[in-house]
Amino acid sequence: MSEDKIIVTISGKDGVGIVAEIAGVLAKYGVNIEDIRQTIMQGCFMMFLLGDISKSTYSFKEIKDAVTESGKKLGMEIWIQKKEIFDKMHTI
Numbered sequence: 001m002s003e004d005k006i007i008v009t010i011s012g013k014d015g016v017g018i019v020a021e022i023a024g025v026l027a028k029y030g031v032n033i034e035d036i037r038q039t040i041m042q043g044c045f046m047m048f049l050l051g052d053i054s055k056s057t058y059s060f061k062e063i064k065d066a067v068t069e070s071g072k073k074l075g076m077e078i079w080i081q082k083k084e085i086f087d088k089m090h091t092i
Helices: 018-028 060-074 083-089
Strands: 005-013 032-041 044-052 077-082
Touching: 005 018, 005 060, 005 083, 018 032, 018 044, 018 060, 060 077, 077 083
Parallel strands: none
Antiparallel strands: 005 044, 005 077, 032 044
16 A cells, blocks of 8 residues: 555765665664665765555654664765655656
């Protein structure tokens, strides 16, 4: 179901361990990564991730706060939103 999906967008200076750090936090919070895309654009790391939170025992806010805090430690910009909101924002 769309309400159980989240979209995570990450950007910032490329470095070692970004994917591992974010994936580790998501695993700790019981989020299943369903799809992940990443690229480096002129030294800027970009990652888009679709996660399923249906089996997590944590709230969306708890997951969002944990991933955001992890991103700050890495010096990355992170946006997390529910997929249903993302879909509505991008529907014309």
